[in-house]
Amino acid sequence: MKKRLLCLMGIVFAAACITGCQQKDPEPGDVAGYDEGEEYLSIWVHSIEDTEEGQAYKESVESFNEAYDGQYFADIEFVPRNDSGGGYSDKVNASVMAGGLPDVLTVDGPNISAYAANGIIQPLADLTEEEESEYLPSIIEQGTVNDELYALGVMESSVGFYYNKDIIEEAGIEIPDADDSWTWSEFLDILEELKPLMDEKDGYPLDMTFPVGETSIYYFAPFVWSGGGELVSDDGLTVDGYFNSDQTKAAMEFFRTVVENEYMSEAPIDHLFESGRAAFKFDGAWEVNTVYTSYPDLNLGVAPYVVSDDWDGEAYTPTGSWAFAASSETENIEGATELVKWMSGVDSGIRIWEMTKNFPSTYEAFENIDVFQTDENYSALYEQLSNYGHPRPKTPVYPQVSTCFQEVLESVALNGKDVDGELDKAVERIDQKLERYTRE
Amino acid sequence: MKKKNSIMGMAFFGPALVLLTLFLFLPMLLTFGFSFTDYFALNPELTHFVGLENYLNIFKDDLFVQSFFNTVKFVVIIVPLQCGGALLLALAINKAAHCKKYFKVAFFVPVVMSLAVVSTLWMQIYSPEGILNTLLANFGIDAQPFIYSAGQALPSIAIMSVWQGVGYQMIIFLGGLQNINPALYEAAEMDHASGWQKFKDITLPELKPLCVFVFITVTIGAFRMLVQPMVMTGGGPDHSTYTIVYDIYETGTVNWEMGLASTMAIVFTVFVVILTIIQNVLTKDKEERKHGNKKAKAN
Numbered sequence: 001m002k003k004r005l006l007c008l009m010g011i012v013f014a015a016a017c018i019t020g021c022q023q024k025d026p027e028p029g030d031v032a033g034y035d036e037g038e039e040y041l042s043i044w045v046h047s048i049e050d051t052e053e054g055q056a057y058k059e060s061v062e063s064f065n066e067a068y069d070g071q072y073f074a075d076i077e078f079v080p081r082n083d084s085g086g087g088y089s090d091k092v093n094a095s096v097m098a099g100g101l102p103d104v105l106t107v108d109g110p111n112i113s114a115y116a117a118n119g120i121i122q123p124l125a126d127l128t129e130e131e132e133s134e135y136l137p138s139i140i141e142q143g144t145v146n147d148e149l150y151a152l153g154v155m156e157s158s159v160g161f162y163y164n165k166d167i168i169e170e171a172g173i174e175i176p177d178a179d180d181s182w183t184w185s186e187f188l189d190i191l192e193e194l195k196p197l198m199d200e201k202d203g204y205p206l207d208m209t210f211p212v213g214e215t216s217i218y219y220f221a222p223f224v225w226s227g228g229g230e231l232v233s234d235d236g237l238t239v240d241g242y243f244n245s246d247q248t249k250a251a252m253e254f255f256r257t258v259v260e261n262e263y264m265s266e267a268p269i270d271h272l273f274e275s276g277r278a279a280f281k282f283d284g285a286w287e288v289n290t291v292y293t294s295y296p297d298l299n300l301g302v303a304p305y306v307v308s309d310d311w312d313g314e315a316y317t318p319t320g321s322w323a324f325a326a327s328s329e330t331e332n333i334e335g336a337t338e339l340v341k342w343m344s345g346v347d348s349g350i351r352i353w354e355m356t357k358n359f360p361s362t363y364e365a366f367e368n369i370d371v372f373q374t375d376e377n378y379s380a381l382y383e384q385l386s387n388y389g390h391p392r393p394k395t396p397v398y399p400q401v402s403t404c405f406q407e408v409l410e411s412v413a414l415n416g417k418d419v420d421g422e423l424d425k426a427v428e429r430i431d432q433k434l435e436r437y438t439r440e
Numbered sequence: 441m442k443k444k445n446s447i448m449g450m451a452f453f454g455p456a457l458v459l460l461t462l463f464l465f466l467p468m469l470l471t472f473g474f475s476f477t478d479y480f481a482l483n484p485e486l487t488h489f490v491g492l493e494n495y496l497n498i499f500k501d502d503l504f505v506q507s508f509f510n511t512v513k514f515v516v517i518i519v520p521l522q523c524g525g526a527l528l529l530a531l532a533i534n535k536a537a538h539c540k541k542y543f544k545v546a547f548f549v550p551v552v553m554s555l556a557v558v559s560t561l562w563m564q565i566y567s568p569e570g571i572l573n574t575l576l577a578n579f580g581i582d583a584q585p586f587i588y589s590a591g592q593a594l595p596s597i598a599i600m601s602v603w604q605g606v607g608y609q610m611i612i613f614l615g616g617l618q619n620i621n622p623a624l625y626e627a628a629e630m631d632h633a634s635g636w637q638k639f640k641d642i643t644l645p646e647l648k649p650l651c652v653f654v655f656i657t658v659t660i661g662a663f664r665m666l667v668q669p670m671v672m673t674g675g676g677p678d679h680s681t682y683t684i685v686y687d688i689y690e691t692g693t694v695n696w697e698m699g700l701a702s703t704m705a706i707v708f709t710v711f712v713v714i715l716t717i718i719q720n721v722l723t724k725d726k727e728e729r730k731h732g733n734k735k736a737k738a739n
Contacts (some may be wrong), residue, residue: 212674
């Protein structure tokens with residue numbers, strides 16, 4: 001008898017374990033600030049509460065609750081993630097299966113297509129033209145899938161093509177204007193010219209690597225785009241003819257030339273550029289802040305991103321960051337859209353810049369931050385972003401595209417493998433993953 | 441009385457059983473089930489039963505096959521080095537007259553450190569202008585690429601892993617050494633046995649059960665290699681350090697293909713289980729033979 005009782009207790013305990021994980025919207029009064037008559041909106045962010053970024057989101061949510069007092073109440077939950085985004089996406093994946101997605105959640109830019117294609121997020125309620133025009137074009141472009149706007153980011157990112165002013169001056173080289181970038185051929189000549197000088201300094205003309213992870217496609221896909229190429233088709237469902245196009249091939253071969261002529265080190269050397277042993281470097285916009293705070297002696301400049309010889313003025317420079325989207329489970333799309341707009345709006349953008357030094361996503365925010373007017377490097381990055389920003393490929397199989405891009409780059413540029421063979425192999429691999437979306 | 445005992449037993453065992461069922465047995469069964477489907481994490485509703493398709497596909501997948509052989513390479517390098525190294529260290533420390541505690545702690549510290557920290561540390565050591573290359577330069581040897589070349593990355597990571605893990609097995613051996621009855625050595629000395637004879641005929645046989653344990657745990661540990669390549673090389677260059685567990689992780693969480701990842705996990709598990717059974721059978725045989733010999737001698 002008692003045995004049965006114990007068994008029963010065990011089952012109850014197990015059931016409690018399972019149901020304990022499932023969330024239900026609280027009643028007014030359960031959460032501080034949530035009053036009678038307000039509509040409840042839950043929001044997940046991908047950072048830890050103790051970080052600057054987490055605090056910025058928290059403050060934005062608090063100001064939302066003040067502004068919409070009596071109408072909406074937003075409740076923020078911090079979901080920590082590891083470097084590759086694991087913890088956060090695990091939780092999202094689990095909720096997709098078990099239910100319990102919040103009203104609003106953050107999504108990494110390149111994942112928006114996959115989330116939209118699989119019905120995890122839904123299009124936002126219509127924005128007015130004026131509201132849309134507040135955002136940088138790259139942000140709208142990143143959040144749009146099949147002509148519908150799904151997500152708006154509070155931050156935008158960019159990659160700078162940095163140079164060491166002292167070295168460039170010593171070599172007597174002139175940096176071109178923003179709309180008149182060096183083409184690959186011109187840039188190769190410059191690298192050749194710099195080679196002897198940099199050998200003297202025990203360095204390389206270029207501080208560049210092709211690391212595993214998101215970095216490679218983020219920094220170097222612009223070389224494909226500036227030649228008029230794309231990595232995937234517009235609908236994101238075809239790669240054959242895109243990923244293995246002549247433009248991609250040309251970009252890969254350009255990198256091989258750079259490696260073969262020893263304009264860069266094959267194995268990464270730490271702080272090569274920062275220690276004055278490289279003339280150029282591609283790096284995220286955060287590099288400006290790093291140099292200003294940690295390497296004050298380095299005379300930093302931002303040159304326009306190098307373009308293909310075939311460039312005719314189209315957008316091509318790196319962009320993309322985490323954005324806010326409304327989950328498919330929300331029944332209050334109007335409220336969720338208000339929250340998304342608020343979280344990505346001007347004030348939130350200025351806050352994210354002040355607390356984390358991430359670029360904001362609206363024109364007005366940039367105009368209200370002094371350094372984008374006064375500092376030549378920051379203003380150059382802003383100009384590049386607003387005039388030439390190009391989002392990463394929009395396809396539901398983005399992770400595979402990103403991985404393949406890095407692999408091809410590494411095997412062609414560093415290991416000297418046949419570019420056609422590698423690109424075709426990659427296309428085959430991506431096609432396999434696309435089957436899920438194309439077989440119907 | 442007996443009944444009371446069984447109730448008490450259940451009371452102690454019950455919670456563990458529930459937790460194990462929930463978080464171990466059930467997920468294992470689910471994984472087995474998923475391995476026959478195309479379960480996609482972003483869209484579970486579209487899951488179809490695909491039979492053995494996944495099983496056929498992964499063996500056609502060059503990357504999975506490569507990661508399999510990479511993992512085997514890791515095991516082949518790590519197991520002898522780590523088992524042998526642990527035994528040598530234990531013997532040396534056991535013999536050491538001074539600073540025994542210091543050495544014990546020094547060799548054990550890497551075990552306590554987080555693998556991610558150790559990996560980052562060794563990235564500095566292996567870097568083109570790092571400590572190791574600076575040392576080599578002193579001997580007139582050219583700078584080596586280590587983790588940045590497809591040829592050297594795997595052995596470099598394997599050696600680092602041995603350094604990181606060897607302290608744990610060393611402590612186990614050390615415990616074993618201290619448990620050997622000193623009378624055995626005294627008797628051997630009276631028979632004028634050499635050091636090597638003492639090691640071969642007393643130390644090794646006495647340590648045998650521990651050797652089996654260490655051998656099996658190191659093998660399984662090496663098969664599960666993931667963090668080091670993930671932090672240091674990202675599986676590169678050219679997939680030369682991409683392991684099975686890494687492939688399972690990438691397939692399941694980065695590409696969201698849980699069905700395929702489950703299949704890989706099942707294949708991997710079956711392989712390790714078979715290997716462990718073989719190891720068990722081999723070592724048991726030897727032990728039985730030993731007991732048989734002893735009996736024969738006694739007679």
